[in-house]
Amino acid sequence: MPLLPLAAVFALVTLVCAVFLLLHAFRRSVGTGMMVLLIPFYVLFYAFSQFEHPRKNLILAGFFGCSVLAAVCLGLGAHSLSAAMQGPPVGY
Numbered sequence: 001m002p003l004l005p006l007a008a009v010f011a012l013v014t015l016v017c018a019v020f021l022l023l024h025a026f027r028r029s030v031g032t033g034m035m036v037l038l039i040p041f042y043v044l045f046y047a048f049s050q051f052e053h054p055r056k057n058l059i060l061a062g063f064f065g066c067s068v069l070a071a072v073c074l075g076l077g078a079h080s081l082s083a084a085m086q087g088p089p090v091g092y
Contacts, residue, residue, distance in 0.1 A: 003077035011072035017063035024051055 025046060026033030032050075035042045047060055 003073040004060070007070045007073035007077055010066040010073060013062050014070055017059050017066070020053065020059050021047060021051060021063065024053065052090040 002038065022033060022036060025036040028050070032046070032067070036046050051060075053059060
């Protein structure tokens with residue numbers, strides 16, 4: 001269960017990095033911002049080809065790395081939480 005707060009921290013870092021990407025996309029044009037917001041894999045194309053920021057590497061590492069880590073921690077935390085809710089094993 002201690003993985004769930006860690007997943008929340010990773011998700012928060014992902015959200016902050018996503019805000020940087022979205023703000024940059026909407027400053028470029030409203031159409032680009034809407035595509036980044038609504039088309040699932042366009043954010044990948046935009047992040048690597050058109051996103052220009054002095055800390056681009058850090059923002060992209062935070063966005064992609066922390067999103068994967070948040071998903072893993074959330075999955076493992078949910079699995080351990082469901083196992084704890086079932087009670088002790090049979091024959092215990």
